[in-house]
């Protein structure tokens with residue numbers, strides 16, 4: 569994605585989800601769009617600290633999560649990571665039921681949205697509330 573597109577896309581995401589278009593929110597969303605993998609809160613903080621303070625950054629992350637713009641990706645032992653939601657995520661109800669792939673070489677977490685997840689059949693007395701599907705391995709960048 570080029571700079572022009574990410575700027576527009578970030579502004580659109582904010583207005584579609586009823587959030588004010590502040591420079592820090594736009595910068596954070598653009599930062600996500602520039603990465604193919606999930607980003608940890610501390611990584612975002614260290615890259616955005618010239619622009620804003622910690623409280624504002626963490627507050628923006630939680631409103632993005634609340635509004636269905638970002639979802640939490642399973643943590644690899646180094647803290648919570650966030651990734652951009654697919655377009656189907658409505659406010660307050662995430663539908664990010666996709667495979668999360670954690671690379672054991674680079675520790676990046678990737679959202680694999682196109683991989684089909686087989687449905688598990690549970691015994692009758694069990695009701696699914698939510699699930700996560702995490703696979704560990706070596707990503708394509710590290711495999712080269």
Ligand SMILES: [Zn+2]
Pocket residue numbers: 636637638639653654657661662663664
């Ligand atoms: Zn979501």
Ligand SMILES: [Zn+2]
Pocket residue numbers: 671672673674675676706707708709710711
């Ligand atoms: Zn990797």
Ligand SMILES: [Zn+2]
Pocket residue numbers: 639641651664666668678679680
């Ligand atoms: Zn994901």
